[in-house]
Amino acid sequence: MKIGRTLAYGALALIAIGGLGACMAFSSNGARKSGNENVPEPMKAVDLDRYLGHWHEFARYENRFERGCEAVTANYARREDGLVSVINGCHQGGLSGPYRSSEGRAKIVPGSNNAKLKVSFFGPFYVGDYWILDHADDYSWSIVGEPTGRYLWILTRDRKPSAEMRRMLMERTRALGYDVTMLRETQHR
Template sequence: MPIKTAIAGALGLMLAGCTGVPDNIEPVQGFDADRYLGTWYEIARYDHSFEEGLENVTAEYSLNDDGSIKVINRGYSTEEGEWQEAEGTAKFVEDEETAHLKVSFFGPFYASYVVFGLDRENYQYSYVTGYDRDYLWFLSRTPTVSDEAMDEFREAARANGFDLDGLIIVDQDRNE
């Protein structure tokens, strides 16, 4: 097998793995993207280099003309003393009623966005992971949540195999 074919195949498998779903995690079914659009506040997360040191993090979702979803993630860098913003695009991996999307902030490279928990009645809370359990977010329509809502998130995350030792509660106190 030519080396280019082997490299292309390995790269394809690697990238496909980044848009998968963690074992035993079920994306929300009956998902309504129109109800999910709008602003979400990051309540808790695992920290990663792309969000390290950010507080007051929000995600804004809106519909693009081509049917994909525009994603604007915004947060305040305490180290740099300024707001940072990243714009990306999300597309459904399966169908529009399955809350498994792939999101790209860097050209052709996509990563999974899997909603595995959702307040289906009001779309006020969302539990999100990536292609593996190294990614976890608790999103809310409001910048703060009740202790009960936080307890429900922790319970659901543990039940789905997440280790909460590295969970960060996001400060949402800064005004623009």
């Protein structure tokens, strides 16, 4: 019974949040649409110790895994086995909706200056690319994508970044070649 319940919770978490590699946009005919046909390689090396910690999702490309999610957060921490713990959470159905979270793990891609990770939320069955395309020198924000250009997140340390930071993040995202009109800003309390 416990195994069945664990699998059911795991499947629910995968469907409800889906983790990092699941941001999908669709064209008018329902096909998956890329917001960037020429995704750049990550711009800077990442100091993993400075990147770890608590992040708020400022904006994302809408996706089926986060549909209905607000107040989205991501928490990263080192694990004893050398991997990175990833806990994504959100309030489902709106700011006052129930809190849901999903825990996964990430592995640094060798030779990537810590800017590329492989993330799994459900064992070896689902592994997604997580590319830290750009980040602030002080690690106050980051722009995260993956090679297809279909998935994009903008993360900040502040729950509600200033108007000036919001404009700057949109401009940096546009400069990376992304269609910023596809971005959906995340609500936070």
